[in-house]
Amino acid sequence: MTGSQDNSVQPIAVVLLSGGLDSMVTAALAQERGFAVHALSVDYGQRHRLELESAARIAERLGLARKTCISLDLRAFGGSALTAAIDVPKGGVGHDIPVTYVPARNLVFLALTTACAEAAGARDVFIGVNALDYSGYPDCRPEFIASFTETARLGTKAGVEGAPFAIHAPLQHMTKADIARECARLGLDPAWSWSCYDPTPDGAACGLCDSCRLRKKGFAEAGIVDSTAYNA
Numbered sequence: 001m002t003g004s005q006d007n008s009v010q011p012i013a014v015v016l017l018s019g020g021l022d023s024m025v026t027a028a029l030a031q032e033r034g035f036a037v038h039a040l041s042v043d044y045g046q047r048h049r050l051e052l053e054s055a056a057r058i059a060e061r062l063g064l065a066r067k068t069c070i071s072l073d074l075r076a077f078g079g080s081a082l083t084a085a086i087d088v089p090k091g092g093v094g095h096d097i098p099v100t101y102v103p104a105r106n107l108v109f110l111a112l113t114t115a116c117a118e119a120a121g122a123r124d125v126f127i128g129v130n131a132l133d134y135s136g137y138p139d140c141r142p143e144f145i146a147s148f149t150e151t152a153r154l155g156t157k158a159g160v161e162g163a164p165f166a167i168h169a170p171l172q173h174m175t176k177a178d179i180a181r182e183c184a185r186l187g188l189d190p191a192w193s194w195s196c197y198d199p200t201p202d203g204a205a206c207g208l209c210d211s212c213r214l215r216k217k218g219f220a221e222a223g224i225v226d227s228t229a230y231n232a
Contacts (some may be wrong), residue, residue: 010036012065012122013168016113017041019054021193021215022128022171025179027062028186029170030126036065037126042103042109045075046082049202054194061192070112079103081197088198089207090163097136098210100197106139107148114152114165123158126168133176133218135210145169176218184224191227200231207232 013035015027023068030037048062052069059067078084080102089098110127117125129140138144149167153159183190195215196205205212207230219226 005100008037009066010034011124012038012117012120013124013126014035014038014040014113014120014122015126016109016128017055017058017067018128019051019056019058019193020195020211021130021190022130022150022179022184022191023055023180024058024193025186026126026128026170026189027058027064028188029182030124030168031062031064034174035124037062038066038116038122039064039068040113041067042112043069043073044083044105045073047197048199050196050199051194054192057191059130061189068116068117071172072108072112074102074108077103084174088206088209090198091208093097093135093213095136100135100210101137104139106137106144106206110148110152116165117165118156118158123163124166124168125152126170128171129169130171130174130176130179132173135214142169142172145172149161173200175221176214177221178218180219180222180226185221189227190219191229193228198204204229204231206230 013030015030017023017039039059075083081088081099082102086099103162113125131141135138153164195211197209197211198206
């Protein structure tokens, strides 16, 4: 865990910090709104460790109030190119839900983040989902976030006692270019974060998976340099 803020007078928010660009910007936005940020990262058996390393780096660079990483091995289920021996698509962003979708991942992760928030006495949860420039994952849509908010109210002690959780998705309706601009405005280094689904053996981003393509497109459209090293 890291800790450099005095949160004695600050409200606490728990942020789901994957280590990606969107979660980094979301954590910084939560700080900007005056929250003492408790970051939760999940080691779910993803095929590479770079995003977890990035999450730890982001927490340190932002001086977050607390950083926790828990293990939940979703390789036991498989069903995704991120948790099983399935090739990561490199042909471009399509219209169908791609094989990089991890079954119910955000549903599971939001439940964990809400549990973390309830234990910490927090009522605010932040997640960096985006429903504009994304790969079409169903658990990134506004209707999912709204539905989960009601589920959290019904399924928690805090919720049934009249202190429901606010689920914040500040990037929900932003383009990747908007997110790149927020990254620059907040003074964040894009290279602190990691987005690639299939890094090269020497640790460069592949540049061709959906996540790399969307990220590169966003920075290009924003006219902002992405300091990340890409292989293509």
